Amino acid sequence: MKDRLLDEPFASGLVDGRVRVLVGVEQDVMSACRQARQLAETLRFSRTAAYHIATAASELAANLLIHAGGGLLQASALLNPTLDGETLGLELLAEDQGPGIADLALALTEGYSTGHGLGCGLPGVKRLMDEFGIESRPGVGTRIRAVKWL
Amino acid sequence: MTTLLQQLLREHRAELLADWLKSLHAPWEHPTPQDGTHHEPNQRLHALFEDILTALERPPSDRFELDALDPLAKHLRQLVADQARRGAGSSETIGLMLSLKRLISKRLIEQSPSDSSGDLLWLEQVFEQLTLLAFAAFLDIREHLITQQSLSLLELSTPVLRLWHRILLLPLVGVIDTGRARQITESLLEAIARHEARVTILDLTGVPVLDTSVAQHLMKTIDAARLLGTRVVMTGISPEGAQTLTKLGIRFADVISRATLRAGIAEALLMVGQRITSIEDGRP
Numbered sequence: 001m002k003d004r005l006l007d008e009p010f011a012s013g014l015v016d017g018r019v020r021v022l023v024g025v026e027q028d029v030m031s032a033c034r035q036a037r038q039l040a041e042t043l044r045f046s047r048t049a050a051y052h053i054a055t056a057a058s059e060l061a062a063n064l065l066i067h068a069g070g071g072l073l074q075a076s077a078l079l080n081p082t083l084d085g086e087t088l089g090l091e092l093l094a095e096d097q098g099p100g101i102a103d104l105a106l107a108l109t110e111g112y113s114t115g116h117g118l119g120c121g122l123p124g125v126k127r128l129m130d131e132f133g134i135e136s137r138p139g140v141g142t143r144i145r146a147v148k149w150l
Numbered sequence: 151m152t153t154l155l156q157q158l159l160r161e162h163r164a165e166l167l168a169d170w171l172k173s174l175h176a177p178w179e180h181p182t183p184q185d186g187t188h189h190e191p192n193q194r195l196h197a198l199f200e201d202i203l204t205a206l207e208r209p210p211s212d213r214f215e216l217d218a219l220d221p222l223a224k225h226l227r228q229l230v231a232d233q234a235r236r237g238a239g240s241s242e243t244i245g246l247m248l249s250l251k252r253l254i255s256k257r258l259i260e261q262s263p264s265d266s267s268g269d270l271l272w273l274e275q276v277f278e279q280l281t282l283l284a285f286a287a288f289l290d291i292r293e294h295l296i297t298q299q300s301l302s303l304l305e306l307s308t309p310v311l312r313l314w315h316r317i318l319l320l321p322l323v324g325v326i327d328t329g330r331a332r333q334i335t336e337s338l339l340e341a342i343a344r345h346e347a348r349v350t351i352l353d354l355t356g357v358p359v360l361d362t363s364v365a366q367h368l369m370k371t372i373d374a375a376r377l378l379g380t381r382v383v384m385t386g387i388s389p390e391g392a393q394t395l396t397k398l399g400i401r402f403a404d405v406i407s408r409a410t411l412r413a414g415i416a417e418a419l420l421m422v423g424q425r426i427t428s429i430e431d432g433r434p
């Protein structure tokens with residue numbers, strides 16, 4: 001049996017320009033937010049952009065916790081493969097095996113929430129970041145990717 | 151061509167591993183035995199051992215270089231991370247590598263005292279790099295752990311201050327989670343009632359990020375405060391914070407907001423019919 005622990009540098013933490021946070025409790029949401037901001041600052045995003053990224057990370061992580069019963073949030077530097085690894089942007093990736101989202105357009109509507117939230121998270125992330133995409137299959141899970149260019 | 155070292159590593163692998171594990175005492179023999187994770191450090195050590203031997207088996211060159219993504223570098227960092235979390239010093243990982251180096255060079259010299267110098271130099275090279283890497287990793291991880299710990303300390307208490315007759319100040323510092331939001335609301339409501347406060351200043355200077363959940367908690371606190379007859383002045387929202395709230399589409403309805411605590415205090419005083427003036431200005 002291959003030892004899985006050895007393949008995962010940390011359960012969470014900043015390693016090689018990448019942050020991985022397994023979101024299972026509320027503390028993890030704060031931690032994801034903090035670490036995404038740290039990564040953004042390391043990559044020399046402006047204060048405002050880093051704040052936007054941190055907030056987007058927080059929204060996505062909170063959704064993992066509240067709507068999907070947990071999941072994995074990753075933040076990673078996007079590097080230019082042709083030039084000498086210059087940083088192009090930062091990617092947020094939220095993946096879960098939760099119930100999925102049946103109606104994406106509805107979920108992205110301002111003020112729509114199936115829980116007790118404000119329903120501003122997803123539309124907010126879309127506005128805070130430069131690129132935004134959702135894949136979701138009801139009963140299988142959801143994968144949300146958002147990018148901010150440097 | 152096979153070097154003496156390569157040959158030795160191939161032929162005596164099992165003994166080397168056994169000797170090495172035996173040479174590492176105390177911390178590895180008693181790792182948290184109560185939860186049955188006894189074997190885990192050993193698994194890590196096995197993997198590290200294999201990685202180091204693979205590196206040593208490379209054709210010797212003048213410089214040993216290790217890619218940051220090499221499994222060896224990764225495993226070394228994990229080991230250091232484990233030890234740092236247990237509060238162990240950097241000397242532990244480094245000591246454990248030097249012990250392996252000692253075992254290998256001893257065997258090498260025993261086998262061929264005359265022409266092992268090239269191999270010994272290579273051995274030196276490799277372990278020197280590994281030691282540097284372990285030390286750098288240790289520093290990184292310590293720093294990381296320390297920031298996380300000091301941040302959670304910040305998130306502790308929430309004093310409600312009586313700033314003036316009927317004016318309260320609630321300076322929020324740190325992350326606001328559900329538990330803390332409840333505690334903040336409770337102590338604020340209690341203070342409002344006790345001091346018959348007319349105005350409450352909610353200072354957000356110390357709140358790291360305003361997201362929809364923090365905003366929602368604040369809205370609930372504000373609503374509750376209003377029910378007890380106090381007005382709320384929000385202060386200390388940074389320009390980034392304000393912009394983010396706008397992008398999130400969040401508005402705090404009927405709340406007066408001032409950029410600085412100073413402006414907020416002036417506003418609050420005005421609301422209770424007071425004013426701060428300099429002594430000169432106050433003269434008729």
Ligand SMILES: Nc1ncnc2c1ncn2[C@@H]1O[C@H](COP(=O)(O)OP(=O)(O)O)[C@@H](O)[C@H]1O
Binds near residue numbers: 066107114116123362
């Ligand atoms: N990871 C997810 N899995 C399942 N449903 C989700 C997920 N993320 C968001 N949703 C759905 O999209 C809706 C809108 O999300 P959001 O805008 O963040 O608002 P809120 O979290 O306040 O409900 C949620 O109420 C939920 O129904």
Ligand SMILES: [Mg+2]
Binds near residue numbers: 120122362
């Ligand atoms: Mg949400």
